[in-house]
Amino acid sequence: MNNTARNTARLVVAGFRALLVLTLVTGVLYPLAVTGIAQAAFPRHANGSEITDGDGRVVGSGLIGQRYDLPLTAGQETPAPDLRWFQPRPSNGLGTNTANTRYKLLLSGATNRSGDNADLIKWVDDAKAAAVRDNSTAGFTVKPEDVPADAVTSSGSGLDPHISPEYARLQAHRVAERNHLDATRVEQLVTDHTEERVLGFMGEPRVNVLKLNIALRELTRK
Numbered sequence: 001m002n003n004t005a006r007n008t009a010r011l012v013v014a015g016f017r018a019l020l021v022l023t024l025v026t027g028v029l030y031p032l033a034v035t036g037i038a039q040a041a042f043p044r045h046a047n048g049s050e051i052t053d054g055d056g057r058v059v060g061s062g063l064i065g066q067r068y069d070l071p072l073t074a075g076q077e078t079p080a081p082d083l084r085w086f087q088p089r090p091s092n093g094l095g096t097n098t099a100n101t102r103y104k105l106l107l108s109g110a111t112n113r114s115g116d117n118a119d120l121i122k123w124v125d126d127a128k129a130a131a132v133r134d135n136s137t138a139g140f141t142v143k144p145e146d147v148p149a150d151a152v153t154s155s156g157s158g159l160d161p162h163i164s165p166e167y168a169r170l171q172a173h174r175v176a177e178r179n180h181l182d183a184t185r186v187e188q189l190v191t192d193h194t195e196e197r198v199l200g201f202m203g204e205p206r207v208n209v210l211k212l213n214i215a216l217r218e219l220t221r222k
Helices: 002-041 118-135 165-178 183-192 209-221
Strands: 050-052 058-061 206-208
Touching (some): 165 206, 165 209
């Protein structure tokens, strides 16, 4: 019995020591090391890729898309887009909650609908019709075949902060008209904020909608 008790005590002490050592290494030293390296080498990324506006205020992240909607009116369940601004991709796969009032997200994800799903087909058809209707102006008519895929489909996460240059240019005339700007100046904003492929060959050219709208806001102030 004494030997059994001593062996048990040694195992308990050894286990406790292992717990303390592993807690120190994996719970304290490793996180501190990783955080230190990240802050030294990639401070902007480590702090959430924050984006500031012209007044120096943090207005969002370069990694998370935002919507630009009008306030809900009586009887509305879904807010209408504020057409003064460039609009992001649709975000059909997102859950909502009442706790996070900034983004109202519960989770991110795709629509999880197959290509022949009736709901998905209706979403795409409705989004295409809206893109044609909303972006056509007195001097610029949008045709259904001009609407790019990212204007009518959400990304895998539903939080993509980018749109294609084609979709941004499709919106330029509408944005110019709504803000009483010259369309050429707005198109130049799109060109100036088009990011090329990573290392010249990975991914596709893209436009960060938040950065583009910040530049638009600065342009409307002039």
